[in-house]
Amino acid sequence: MRIGKTEYRTVWWEKDQLCLINQPLLPHIFEILRISTYQEAARAISEMTVRGAPAIGATAAFAMALALFQGEDPKIAAQVLGQTRPTAQDLFYGINRVLQAMERGEDALEVAQSLADEYVQASRTMGLLGASLMAQGCRVSTHCNAGWLATVDWGTALAPVYRAQHQGKNPFVWVDETRPRCQGSRLSAYELLNQGIDHRIIADNAMAYYMSRGEIDMVMVGADRIALNGDVANKIGTYSSALAAHAAGVPFYVLAPMTTMDPQCASGEDIPIEHRSEEEVSTMFGWCDSTGRMEKVQIAPPNSPTANPAFDITPAELITAIITERGIVAPSRMEALL
Amino acid sequence: MRIGKTEYRTVWWEKDQLCLINQPLLPHIFEILRISTYQEAARAISEMTVRGAPAIGATAAFAMALALFQGEDPKIAAQVLGQTRPTAQDLFYGINRVLQAMERGEDALEVAQSLADEYVQASRTMGLLGASLMAQGCRVSTHCNAGWLATVDWGTALAPVYRAQHQGKNPFVWVDETRPRCQGSRLSAYELLNQGIDHRIIADNAMAYYMSRGEIDMVMVGADRIALNGDVANKIGTYSSALAAHAAGVPFYVLAPMTTMDPQCASGEDIPIEHRSEEEVSTMFGWCDSTGRMEKVQIAPPNSPTANPAFDITPAELITAIITERGIVAPSRMEALL
Numbered sequence: 001m002r003i004g005k006t007e008y009r010t011v012w013w014e015k016d017q018l019c020l021i022n023q024p025l026l027p028h029i030f031e032i033l034r035i036s037t038y039q040e041a042a043r044a045i046s047e048m049t050v051r052g053a054p055a056i057g058a059t060a061a062f063a064m065a066l067a068l069f070q071g072e073d074p075k076i077a078a079q080v081l082g083q084t085r086p087t088a089q090d091l092f093y094g095i096n097r098v099l100q101a102m103e104r105g106e107d108a109l110e111v112a113q114s115l116a117d118e119y120v121q122a123s124r125t126m127g128l129l130g131a132s133l134m135a136q137g138c139r140v141s142t143h144c145n146a147g148w149l150a151t152v153d154w155g156t157a158l159a160p161v162y163r164a165q166h167q168g169k170n171p172f173v174w175v176d177e178t179r180p181r182c183q184g185s186r187l188s189a190y191e192l193l194n195q196g197i198d199h200r201i202i203a204d205n206a207m208a209y210y211m212s213r214g215e216i217d218m219v220m221v222g223a224d225r226i227a228l229n230g231d232v233a234n235k236i237g238t239y240s241s242a243l244a245a246h247a248a249g250v251p252f253y254v255l256a257p258m259t260t261m262d263p264q265c266a267s268g269e270d271i272p273i274e275h276r277s278e279e280e281v282s283t284m285f286g287w288c289d290s291t292g293r294m295e296k297v298q299i300a301p302p303n304s305p306t307a308n309p310a311f312d313i314t315p316a317e318l319i320t321a322i323i324t325e326r327g328i329v330a331p332s333r334m335e336a337l338l
Numbered sequence: 339m340r341i342g343k344t345e346y347r348t349v350w351w352e353k354d355q356l357c358l359i360n361q362p363l364l365p366h367i368f369e370i371l372r373i374s375t376y377q378e379a380a381r382a383i384s385e386m387t388v389r390g391a392p393a394i395g396a397t398a399a400f401a402m403a404l405a406l407f408q409g410e411d412p413k414i415a416a417q418v419l420g421q422t423r424p425t426a427q428d429l430f431y432g433i434n435r436v437l438q439a440m441e442r443g444e445d446a447l448e449v450a451q452s453l454a455d456e457y458v459q460a461s462r463t464m465g466l467l468g469a470s471l472m473a474q475g476c477r478v479s480t481h482c483n484a485g486w487l488a489t490v491d492w493g494t495a496l497a498p499v500y501r502a503q504h505q506g507k508n509p510f511v512w513v514d515e516t517r518p519r520c521q522g523s524r525l526s527a528y529e530l531l532n533q534g535i536d537h538r539i540i541a542d543n544a545m546a547y548y549m550s551r552g553e554i555d556m557v558m559v560g561a562d563r564i565a566l567n568g569d570v571a572n573k574i575g576t577y578s579s580a581l582a583a584h585a586a587g588v589p590f591y592v593l594a595p596m597t598t599m600d601p602q603c604a605s606g607e608d609i610p611i612e613h614r615s616e617e618e619v620s621t622m623f624g625w626c627d628s629t630g631r632m633e634k635v636q637i638a639p640p641n642s643p644t645a646n647p648a649f650d651i652t653p654a655e656l657i658t659a660i661i662t663e664r665g666i667v668a669p670s671r672m673e674a675l676l
Contacts (some may be wrong), residue, residue: 001621027638028636052390072472086580092480103383108568109460111489141606147613149355154357159524175642177517177637178543178545179515179517179541179542179640180541182637182638184529185620185637185638185642185644186638187637189642190639190640190642192642193642199609199642200643201619201638201642201643201644202619202644202645202646203517203574203575203619204517204542204543204578205516205517205574205575205650206574206645206647207578208573208575208577208581208650209577209611210647212577212650234462235543236544237541237543237544238341238551239546239547239582240546240578240581243546243565243578243581243582243585244578250582254606257385273547281523281539281541282523282539283624284622284624284635284637285635286622286635286636286637287636287652288626288629288634288635288636289634289636290629290633291626291628291633292616292636294635295626295628296626296627296628296630296636297624297625297626297634298526298624298625298626298627299515299523299532299624300365300515300523300524300527300539301365301518301528301624303531304513304523304528304530304531304537304538304539305537305538305539306538306539307437307539307540307542308540309547309550312547312550314543
């Protein structure tokens with residue numbers, strides 16, 4: 001997507017380096033990180049410098065190419081990278097796709113680049129499919145960031161919004177801030193502001209309120225892993241959003257490339273849920289006017305324990321349809337699509 | 339409740355002044371504010387220096403007494419105080435109770451003091467009633483702060499937890515942080531830590547996750563206004579919590595003194611919902627180690643608009659029972675209780 005006069009992808013290869021947009025500094029500071037080792041890439045994934053299932057998949061694929069250039073054992077690199085985020089299926093897809101190609105003697109970098117390009121193409125297709133469901137002035141609710149910063153370009157859940165904007169439909173987006181990391185208020189809002197799309201950020205708690213008042217026409221969210229029965233793991237809070245949509249009779253769409261499906265998971269119960277640091281809940285990071293830099297502030301009593309599951313499971317019965325590059329299908333039809 | 343060696347109420351009268359605990363500075367700084375004018379009291383209510391329906395009611399009642407000592411027109415004072423927070427029914431109850439007593443020639447301060455004492459007594463009773471529902475090791479989920487800081491003492495939703503602790507039941511509390519103002523992670527956690535009660539703070543998004551995993555035995559929340567049909571206005575996010583409890587078959591209890599009932603509201607649709615400043619959503623206030631003081635950090639892009647409803651309506655059908663000082667009753671029985 002374009003920022004100012006420059007066209008960016010979220011993850012790209014340039015001069016033998018993996019380039020990433022440093023996402024925790026957004027929306028306040030725009031910085032590009034240049035990474036030369038797979039170990040640095042692993043740290044960028046685990047610390048969420050890069051996040052979003054497809055963006056993680058592409059990063060991991062390029063990181064495998066870095067391991068090759070470093071002369072490191074690709075199997076060890078695959079293992080290290082595979083320990084960074086347990087829930088995102090695309091992480092494993094990206095690693096394994098390059099690892100298997102390397103074992104067949106193919107060029108790792110070329111395979112990683114193909115995967116990145118396929119993600120962009122899948123996002124374009126999902127954008128077209130999703131936009132076909134949106135009427136003029138459609139008010140979409142979204143959770144976390146599933147825009148271009150979460151993918152390689154365009155996005156999953158936000159791709160239809162960008163497409164609808166191009167089609168002159170003037171969409172409006174309710175942006176859940178998405179505690180604890182606030183990918184909604186930091187990243188989705190940043191994207192929407194850049195693209196000139198009308199939006200409002202709300203506390204996650206307020207989503208059900210606007211839903212019950214008839215101010216939301218549909219929900220569009222991404223996915224970190226999809227089970228064979230159509231259960232979906234996505235950013236913590238997605239399940240609450242689905243419950244509110246269900247209570248109000250509002251359609252709930254999940255958008256993800258086919259690579260997010262996990263043939264090993266029969267249902268959501270099989271999907272491992274990542275638990276992150278307690279500090280993400282007890283503190284907040286942001287721009288401080290009084291010091292002129294990014295600061296972290298403590299919200300909770302330092303001695304109060306917190307719990308921080310990063311994902312939840314939305315059961316298939318709360319999902320109207322799953323939109324992939326293969327089409328718009330009922331969750332129960334996902335297994336047949338594989 | 340006791341902090342260190344001192345027994346405190348949240349709101350009290352001392353040497354011709356209204357005393358309040360400065361809640362936005364908690365849990366990091368404990369400061370008592372001494373207030374001499376009803377205008378200062380009005381500001382303390384609107385800026386949430388004091389918050390929680392019964393605490394607001396008691397503050398407003400004492401503020402009417404201040405107006406009398408200032409020699410101000412009590413009707414004007416009532417009007418100014420009545421414009422501070424539109425949703426909390428106890429605000430209007432406290433103002434009108436003292437105003438009407440003054441019109442009958444009664445002592446304003448005595449009436450305000452009686453109301454504060456009645457709140458404490460009601461909280462004690464609710465605590466006993468609520469604790470009777472709790473088994474050994476009961477895991478309670480709560481939203482916002484409805485502990486002693488939200489009332490005059492003991493609390494509404496947390497009163498049963500404190501009582502159960504005294505009864506040796508070792509309760510556990512899941513504390514929703516309660517964005518945007520984080521009364522859960524700032525105030526409920528502070529209270530629970532002080533009382534030695536086992537708890538964990540979670541992002542509001544994580545409540546439904548723990549609910550779906552069977553890790554919550556009951557929900558206990560307070561109320562800002564209760565309609566005749568049993569619909570309840572409470573802190574934004576309460577409705578999401580009720581939806582999650584309903585989906586999991588977990589009992590959902592609302593605790594409030596009878597003064598929180600509004601005989602003018604037939605249903606939740608009649609309850610006015612307060613909308614607060616956009617900044618509460620786009621920023622976060624907290625203790626900054628690097629500067630050694632309270633700082634505000636900007637989370638969202640400064641140009642992204644936010645929406646900030648402070649309350650939502652939980653429909654009666656999602657509420658298992660409402661607990662007042664008069665007993666534990668089905669929401670549909672509340673009107674008969676008046």
